[in-house]
Amino acid sequence: MRNIKLSLEYDGTNYCGWQIQPNGITIQGVVTEFLNRLEGEPVTLYGAGRTDAGVHALNQVASFFTKKTIPCDKIKRAINGSIPLDIRVREVQEMPLDFHARFSAKGKSYLYKLALGEIVSPFEYRYFYHYPYKLDIAKIQIGASFLVGEHDFSAFATAPETHSCVRTITRLNIIQEHDQLNFQVEGNGFLRYMVRTIVGTLLEVGRGKISSDEILEILESKNRSRAGATAPACGLTLLKVHY
């Protein structure tokens, strides 16, 4: 038995997210379907995390077990030759048997991109949240600083979670480059919609609807209704899974 790790890049626009589901095409579904054929029997593909519908990835990680002896570069070419061009396998590596794409992950980095200008390029609009409004970036940065560290992020989780909502954000940088505003987020784990809800809430700070200090209150309230809207999926990209 071999344990194979895949590094995947994808444009999530046309997919119902990572995780296999009965009523839609998913990234896990597309790749698994090919692996089933390669293996000749059902394969379980473990993803480092579920990206939601419309969310992109520069480096998602997944792993599966195989009895086949096919070399890694042949697996890579075979998968890329069979799946759509908006999903690419960048790397295939054989790992120790105890490696698990999800349980071995120590953290993740995300990038959320805003286009602040009047017009978004037709070549890039799928990867940006178009937000042509005046923003006070300094206030956003102050608000963001309250979120860094270990906290209970219940207020930024979409549904009431059955497990602990305590997570650690190690980095939350907001950087403007011309008409583009980047939210760089790094942490040991993220609740569903957490990054997008953080972005949506900080945008309300940037527009003066919430004060910077209120971010701390919202966090401490553990009440989702206190936070802002969930920012659209198209702006979000999973950059890296840390092991």
Next chain:
Amino acid sequence: MRNIKLSLEYDGTNYCGWQIQPNGITIQGVVTEFLNRLEGEPVTLYGAGRTDAGVHALNQVASFFTKKTIPCDKIKRAINGSIPLDIRVREVQEMPLDFHARFSAKGKSYLYKLALGEIVSPFEYRYFYHYPYKLDIAKIQIGASFLVGEHDFSAFATAPETHSCVRTITRLNIIQEHDQLNFQVEGNGFLRYMVRTIVGTLLEVGRGKISSDEILEILESKNRSRAGATAPACGLTLLKVHY
């Protein structure tokens, strides 16, 4: 009466080219449909040139006459608010009445992009011709040099043309940047499929199927069957129309 010039950017992937046609959605069709509503009567939108199905534009130019007094920036916002996100109006200008997007044009610049690496990014594959083969770039550059200047380009025209096939190419640079090969082409006018047939023929030079010198013979033969295949539309972008 006012003469209005539009500068348009578009991702041509989902369109049957620039020109209105009965059996498909075109860029001219989408914009004209909106202008008809704005004007309250049929409008003719003159394009600088027809881009083919799947070809992109960074700066296509079109013009139309209007009786309306709506300011240019309002026209811009109105069009962009109504048409799909893969077509954007970058600029709207009022021009002298004798300006005509097509007849006033003195030349055009195109860019043809090849992706030479094993994998093309899921975010960019729509804009590249994936060509992971060994190429002799120096031979391509020598072959290209025979095409610069005023020539009868019949051999690079797809259908027998009823008009003159004499055109002047003022620039044909082939530049490699890492895994990307750019063909920069500039001239006073181009026959249908001419840029793509030049690229397709030069790629055969790069792979050693045609010698560099043969480009001159093909040109002089005025025989389309001597030239190479027409390279795919996705790699081509209209960069600029010169006035």
